[in-house]
Amino acid sequence: MSYDARFRVWRGDADGGELVEYTVEVNEGEVVLDIIHRLQATRSGDLAVRWNCKAGKCGSCSAEINGRPSLLCMTRMSTFSETETITVTPLRAFPVIRDLVTDVSFNYAKARQIPAFAPPDLAPGEYRMQQVDVERSQEFRKCIECFLCQDTCHVVRDHEDNKEAFAGPRFLIRAAELDMHPLDARDDRADFAREEQGIGMCNITKCCTEVCPEHIKITDNAIIPMKERVAGRRYDPLVWLGTKIGLRKD
């Protein structure tokens, strides 16, 4: 069943902009990205939006829908009522380039600051790891780099001057991932998170976990264990398990 929905889409660039109203056809089964594409094809050929996979796999189409950080391609129109006005705005934590497209280079800069995987002294093909051990890091490697967690984290979002000192949840899980990698040769990942990534600024509000489309338990499984890690000591799976299965549940 088709109906006409009311949309407000932010249009503008670094110098400013405004919410533009559109009344636009919506068909059964569509997602918000389809509506944006319909606007492009029929109304505003120059409406800027990023997307690639249209299946929640690439993390390109991040924006805010009615103020909530979301993937445009995974937000179904049926989650709204037909009379509701739907507001689509760019990610608030990053500078706007044009319309729904923001400058996310902050994230790439942060990625470059984390010391890379340090390979063990083993020949290629000689790596041996157990599934249970790789699974901890694999959870974090599900990250599609949509940066919704970065956008929602108040430490990044509300205080521009924190950006220098705070890496944000996406890169705290990267540090945790390397820390928990069974064969990573470095043992200073937690120190790095404390000293260089500003993990202390996180006050465990868990907003990042709530918006993560990959359902990564950013706070429970990465940030909290990293905060609790004793400097210099190797990661202790038993302690970690304890934090995971009960002690920390709220």
Add this chain to the structure above:
Amino acid sequence: MTAELEHYDYDVLIVGAGGAGLRAAIAAREAGLRTAIICKSLFGKAHTVMAEGGIAASMGNVNSNDSWQVHFRDTMRGGKFLNSWRMAELHAKEAPERVWELETYGALFDRTPDGRISQRNFGGHEYPRLAHVGDRTGLELIRTMQQKIVSLQQDDERESGDPESRLKVFAEVTITDLLQDAGGAIAGAFGYWRESGRFVRFNAPAVVLATGGIGKSFKVTSNSWEYTGDGHALALRAGSTLVNMEFIQFHPTGMVWPPSVKGILVTESVRGDGGVLKNSEGRRFMFDYVPDVFRGQYAQTEEEGDRWYTDPDNNKRPPELLPRDEVARAINSEVKAGRGSPHGGVFLDIASRRTPEEILKKLPSMHHQFKELADVDITKEPMEVGPTCHYVMGGVEVDPDTAAAARVPGLFAAGEVSGGMHGSNRLGGNSLSDLLVFGARAGRGAAAYVQSLGGERPSVDQAVIDAAAATALAPFEEDGGENPYTLHQEMQQAMNDLVGIIRTAEEIERALAKLEELKARAHHLTVEGHRQFNPGWHLALDLRNMLAVSECVARAALLRQESRGGHTRDDYPTMDPHWRGRNLICSLDGDAVSVVEQPMPAMREDLLALFDGAELAKYLTPAELAAMPGPAAPATAPTATSTAAPTDGSGA
């Protein structure tokens, strides 16, 4: 205008940041060359992230009988012997090293009980062969190499203070033209920043094309907006050639409803795990579509097919697991005969065959995909599925060893944009391994070429650059021209309907007439707005690439009068050995595509010896068989069987 043109100097330009491009960049940088990676999307978002099933490599971790010879044989069968055998050989030999290397970059694959990289079964692969990470293998591949590139930049920063001194990523830049010197040698590339619309010129003696596929020329596709055949078209316009363009893989199961997700892939694992295809009458129609060549290899009754899942040694597999092209054609016929599902597909039913618990455990992402996107609970209801354009076997004609593109010095190609490796049909899992093997070879090939120039740099005439800029700006010059979106939709419809899964001469000719018309109309496009992040403008520029590539597909499809792999002619329904030894080579003259036949080099003796005579007789002409040295030797690789005959890839 040109005086202020932003420009950069590099040794090697890599166009594309998917698996092939990133691996090529690593190789070029490790050879000590200054390397730039250019891509249309953000870094880490290339199409490769969507790959699910895995990377094929005969590491033998799960079944130690596996070897490069068996992998080679499976690949040739999958491609129905039209593959460049040298590429298939290099690919099978080098894939394991390339996968192990990823672990040294930090990749975390799923493990076997003894701690090695786990490998899964896939259609057409004789042994469990696909290294994987759940159903997000492509993401792991991209992220791993992205992080390796960052680590190389960190090395450079320590050395020179500048992380981008030898390896820089230009994200959201589209290359619109290659730059050549008067003799045709590569001198660089020209493009624009998507963000600002500003032009940028790269000077470099070597360019590696790693731009992926062409799916966006078809209406129903599993491919993203990036797949506009840019690299294919850039190579053509530079004077290089494309091979095998008539071969397009249509995956039998894409989503068909809702319209917004039409084409999105439904993994073949659904069928591998017990899902069956039914028509509107509730009939498992695949039993009606087993072709003669496969008659003895597939179950004839539902009961036998069902027993196969638990007892594969004593039963034959159900016909739902026939090669991709067979299943896609069968679905097409059912829909045409009026026995389709409400939204023009057929039913893929796993709900009535497995418990909800089993479905959730084995197919979590499919459950999630249908729940989120179609509001269908696959543990309770059947899915609606239909064929979707998935992969192009055809691409730039390359030298197997160096990945050098035909006819243009300094041009290289790797990944989906290159042709030859997969012949008429690609096996699932063989693309990701292809990206790694030939990505690395292209990076090294480009580096060796640049070093061989000894400091000599081809240079470009200013007029060439002015022309590139003028072409790119044309859509802003005209008032009252057409909307590029309209043209795109008409082209997608025509390719889908007339050069799709089933082709006839008459339909292909209609498509060609339509393409001619669209080509003329494409000279008069109008886009609104300005150059800053303007998707309408971007599409207007992509259109000329899609039109050129579509014409190659259609012309080659018209010429090849047989059916093989990803090319089915209703008017020539069988495979013809006389066509096996011939490639169709596309080139461009002005904006006219021409296609010529080119004989394939005969396969090396030791490789031929991997197959037995009876199998070769299915593919080769009597003359070819007679010319073979001695009687065709029986296969020498471990546990050779010829029953695995041509099967296609699955899942992805």
